Amino acid sequence: AQSVSQHNHHVILSEAASLELGCNYSYGGTVNLFWYVQYPGQHLQLLLKYFSGDPLVKGIKGFEAEFIKSKFSFNLRKPSVQWSDTAEYFCAVSPSSNDYKLSFGAGTTVTVRA
């Protein structure tokens, strides 16, 4: 079974700072990768996803993520955060052979100070 680890439990930064959230997965085969965001009191929303092709994926709200196969990583980045980016961010992975079993990391809480 696959597993996902997110390195940071809580990140605090100021507006306009750059953000990078780490995500590593363990699985021997090919995978599909996702980042979801959960704003306070809301449901999870898809930020971006990677299935194949260009390992640099651009998502909504200025986020991007880079898949580095050799490192089993799929880190999320945003060059300049806003207060409205305060949320919890989840990395998720599913094996390409069984796309529907989506496993989530523990999540990283991001707090952006105005």
Next chain:
Amino acid sequence: DAGVIQSPRHEVTEMGQEVTLRCKPISGHDYLFWYRQTMMRGLELLIYFNNNVPIDDSGMPEDRFSAKMPNASFSTLKIQPSEPRDSAVYFCASSFGNRGHYGYTFGSGTRLTVV
């Protein structure tokens, strides 16, 4: 489309009572998932359905939990009897086949508190 609709939004119940959570997936989606979110364990997949048929229920914690999908537009997750450790947010999500390329759409969740 109104998205994935879950009810109730909040449920407070006493230990030992039966709890039923409801989910209406997006019309046309053929996969439905039930997840549980807790501080300790994060997001856990409990069970998922394809075309109303349960495919994998290995995440269901124990026999007190059961899930059904009588038709393409409705699913329930039942806990009987409920226990305080069942307190969590339960999310339903749906997806359209095609290897999940369109992602999973989550409902707003049901916050369950068992006292």
